[in-house]
Amino acid sequence: MLSTSVDDHALSAISRGETDADALPDEAGLFHVVAEGARHRPGRAVLCRHTGTAWIDVNFAGFHRDVVEFAEFLLGCGVAHGDRVAVLGRNSYEWVVLDYAALSIGAIVVPVYPTASDQQIAHILADSGAVYGFTETAEQRELLTRQGDSRWRMPVRLLTDPPVHPGAPAAPAQSFAERSAAVRADDIATIVYTSGTTGMPKGCVLTHRNMFASSGNTVGHLPELFRSEDAATLLALPLSHIFGRTVLLACLHGGTRTRLLAGIPDLLDALPEFRPTFLALVPYALEKIRKRCRVAIGAEADRVAVEYGRALFEADAVDPALAAAHRAHHDVEFAGVREAFGGRCRYVISGGASLDATTDAYYAGVGIQILGAYGLTESATAVTINQVRANRHGSVGRPVPGTTVGIAADGEVFVAGANTSPGYWPTEARVAETMLRTGDLGAIDVDGYLYITGRRKEILVTNGGKNVAPTPLEDRVRLHPLVSNCIVLGEARSYVTALVTLDPVALRTWAHDREPAVPEGVWVRHPEVVAAVATAIDDANGLVSQAESIREFRIVSGDFTVDNGQLTPSLKLRRAIIEQAYADDIAALYAPRPSA
Secondary structure, X not given: OOOOOOOHHHEEEEEEOOOOOOOOOOOOOOHHHHHHHHHHOOOOEEEEEEOOOOEEEEEHHHHHHHHHHHHHHHHHOOOOOOOEEEEEOOOOHHHHHHHHHHHHOOOEEEEEOOOOOHHHHHHHHHHHOOXXXXXXXXXXXXXXXXXXXXXXXXXXXXXXXXXXXXXXXXXXXXXXXXXXXXXXXXXXXXXXXXXXXXXXXXXEEEEHHHHHHHHHHHHHHOHHHHOOOOOEEEEOOOOOOHHHHHHHHHHHHHOOEEEEOOOHHXXXXXXXXXXXXXXXXXXXXXXXXXXXXXXXXXXXXXHHHHHHHHHHHHOOOXXXXXXXXXXXXXXXXXXXXXXXXXXXXXXXXXXXXXXXXHHHHHHHHHOOEEXXXXXXXXXXXXOEEOEOOEOOOOOOOEEOOOEEEEEEOOOEEEEEEOOOOOEEOOOEEOOOOOOEEEEXXXXXXXXXXXXXXXXXXXXXXXXXXXXXXXXXXXXXXXXXXXXXXXEEEXXXXXXXXXXXXXXXXXXXXXXXXXXXXXXXXXXXXXXXXXXXXXHHHHHHHOOXXXXXXXXXXXXXXXXXXXXXXXXXXXXXXXXHHHHHHOHHHHHHHOOOOOOO
């Protein structure tokens, strides 16, 4: 595995996680986590499944039984060690059972995003060489079947189909016990196709050891979250993305009761009833929840929460007037926000992108701590995470045990550890004893906390040579109640501009409250809407120098979504695709202005 001390001479700063790292035994795969849970805590409820009418808990013994039963079905279907098994669907208990059943017999799981285009699905299936397929819906089953009926060694099945053979099953060459005993930590567990902001996705190879190193050491880093007796979480992160699977594996390893949700839209309704003790979310979801809560608690309470959170971060005595204002909101407005999270949620792991500083402060102000984290698919997600008793806001924490983070002379972040991928499918592999280049830019402080300052490929360079990091500007603009999304532009241009999309739900409320009501067709050009978005632009510009500030903006129709291909499944902007789709609007932003 990669050494944590290689290439130290080329790094300007280094931060190392604790050396006492949790590790998967060499002779075991990830089924070891399920087997150990069933052996030592058989009655512990670890998953919740929906029966069609209600949610029921599944304990370790029941989960182990379901995984083994499905694994034996796969063996009867002829699934061999190393065969690729594609799964297309939203989060479900059945998804997880298939995942661990396939892993338990040495098959390789290939998740497919439910929102992937036909072209992307065809690429993933062809590139991975998947020969077995499972889907959530009949429509998806038909799609996979059309993508290459000849590739499948048996008809594509629904995840909910009973694990029984229509005829007499073939006698497997080996029993389940024999096959599961043959799986090793360094066997390939999964090929995860990175969502990619440009071009076709690449298949990142992750071994059983990689995935456990990330998840197991996340548990060791955050025992207060995963190992508490009442630990419970709602998992709305897609299992087709490695962040979701890493969190789920951590929950299984820690014994956290976990309910799987089909997606983020289901989260708000589930929170009050399930009452999680912690969550793992992407910043986009935290921003959306904050904006929804702002409507309920009002702009003044939102402002007080932000200011109070900032005061807590600075560790100075809170101004008496601010403290009084916070007390005035604590038992009503802020209690309402906490109840919206279920009333027990004290911590949220935030990863996958940057989080605006005011949103971080807002949640601290209402009584929910955000634990900033950093990772990437090639590290099975977890690289650094803030800890409960060592939470440095603005940073993404210190390395999890067994992981080393370094900063090169040009600011690029490098990572080494048992969690780092051996390479991309099928042939590309990094040379041993080197560190993983992340493409992210960052800095490490004297206490070993990592700060991400930008993405190398996303830094805009104006034709005047000014480097502009677009993400902080975009994050801040998105916080306005009327704004859905924002993309900052300026590469090889003379100044920085932005395209802004509007939140249709917030906009309908705004239009309905006007006298007379504003018709939908004129929303994007209405002077009041333009003026409101201008305040968001001004707020964002306060973060940067004049040369980096947004000089012009344009509100555009529609939105950037996963479905139209303008967002990745992990909700990152696909900049090149957006710029192509809105080429005329961008041209208008840079068109010469008529002389006065």
